[in-house]
Amino acid sequence: MPLSQDSLRKIDRELAKYPADQRQSAVIAALTIAQDHYGWLSLDAMDEVAKYLGVPAIAVQEVATFYNMFAIKPVGKFKISICTNLPCALSGAERAALYLKEKLGVDFTETTGDGQFTLIEGECMGACGDAPVLLVNNKRMCSLMSPERIDALLDELK
Numbered sequence: 695m696p697l698s699q700d701s702l703r704k705i706d707r708e709l710a711k712y713p714a715d716q717r718q719s720a721v722i723a724a725l726t727i728a729q730d731h732y733g734w735l736s737l738d739a740m741d742e743v744a745k746y747l748g749v750p751a752i753a754v755q756e757v758a759t760f761y762n763m764f765a766i767k768p769v770g771k772f773k774i775s776i777c778t779n780l781p782c783a784l785s786g787a788e789r790a791a792l793y794l795k796e797k798l799g800v801d802f803t804e805t806t807g808d809g810q811f812t813l814i815e816g817e818c819m820g821a822c823g824d825a826p827v828l829l830v831n832n833k834r835m836c837s838l839m840s841p842e843r844i845d846a847l848l849d850e851l852k
């Protein structure tokens with residue numbers, strides 16, 4: 695199933711932000727749109743983006759495999775990335791990560807049996823003062839994630 699017309703229109707809007715000979719500048723935005731459409735980025739999806747942008751496939755693969763906001767393997771409906779970098783680790787992130795693992799019954803990079811949740815170890819999200827912090831599907835940041843707040847989040851997402 696190729697990218698939808700809506701997705702292609704969104705990519706066109708991103709392309710319009712750059713000079714015509716700089717289509718590679720839209721790679722991150724186009725991959726984000728493709729990931730929203732497919733849920734993750736297969737090699738086929740990366741190739742589709744590369745063809746649409748008219749850039750080498752390797753240029754797209756390099757970006758998709760570099761940034762951890764891009765999932766290059768199938769993930770659950772909700773990808774939860776919890777930051778465990780040092781400032782967060784010193785403020786309870788390790789405990790929060792352990793709580794999430796126990797609650798979901800998965801380790802990092804694993805997906806729950808019902809396909810709902812994938813747990814990822816994230817990098818600094820620039821919100822160290824609000825630790826522990828996590829991101830849902832790369833877009834929604836959740837701060838000060840105590841066990842009670844994690845319970846509430848998971849209940850809401852289910």
Ligand code: FES
Nearest residue numbers: 777782818819822
């Ligand atoms: S170290 Fe976790 S948000 Fe910065």
